[in-house]
Amino acid sequence: MPVRNVENFTDAVLCLASASPRRRELLASIGVTTTVMPANIDETPKAGEAPDAYVVRLAHAKALAVAPHTELPVLGSDTAVVVDDTILGKPCDEAEACAMLTRLSGRRHRVVTGVAVSGPEGVLSCCVSTWVSMRAIGHDEMRAYWATGEPADKAGGYAIQGLAAVFIDHIEGSHSAVVGLPLYETAALLARQGVALWHR
Template identity: 70%
Template sequence: MSKLFNTAALCLASASPRRRELLASIGVEVEVCPVDIDETPNGGERADAYVTRLARQKASAGAGLSSLPVLGSDTAVVCDGVILGKPGDKQHAAAMLRALSGRTHQVLTAVAVSGPAGMLEVCVTTRVVMRTIAEHEIAAYWVTGEPLDKAGGYAIQGLAAIFIERIEGSHSAVVGLPLFETARLLSRQGVPLWNRACR
């Protein structure tokens, strides 16, 4: 059944169901406006600069598709200074998990929101400690299909939760959107949150 009116308060420049669900959890309805940008890192580009640049480019591209404020975001998993993207195949995914196994890595998520207040952005770093993952677990995890479209080859909110010993920082940022920081940016752009009636 189609809606009689659009209640969206924000354009999400991403097809990510995880980001849409995270925004819904803080009371923000979105209009989904996926954009297509080149996500290749520049030579020598730091991870924080990389994810911030992509978030900004996504928000800018989305601004041409909607009259609403636009949110763009990007997440990178970083191990030993190397940005781990999404695995292309089983071997690539296994290599990523072996590199992360038994070690601490960083997850960087940048958020950019274009709106009445201009372009606002933030980048959040979370440290993730993984336990040692056995080879049979790596193989079994691939079969689930979960690693294929995930940065670093794993989903902390999914089956890979059993691999995570602890995190230092924002859990929601590892999933795809740091909610505390995102809520602040949205409020500055006039986007209503769940508590708008309490203000």
């Protein structure tokens, strides 16, 4: 069951099944006004589940959990940081955050984002992969980064749009997907569900 509405705007054209302020900001950047109704679902990966299948499954589950509670189209999304075919979740403490950054330091990893939009056309979905290369990160830097508070609620223990931008060497693919929502692909799904962009 979804939790109560966080915010409810009468001019909203889309319901966002996520409490992520980053996803809401990304949608606002393309003129999509949202009401927020986070979905409360089990996000535990299944045994042997591929990262791409995992994020799409969660995106679908979020959209479908909220859809019965609103007349608006609903967008669900999930992002995972993947290294050596292992999904890195959100770190629970400094030690885990540093362990994650140690695995990512000085190498390339993949960020996968699944998006699902429920609406008149049923549930439409996509999955976008982006390769991210990080420079080598010293342990003292990792600890200082944790102390900022930024990594605590971020998949993989970092935020590309935040203070961790200084760790990023380059990316191959969608920057917005790493932040939390691939805008090019999302706009296409929204158009198929009749959601107008640049809404005023």
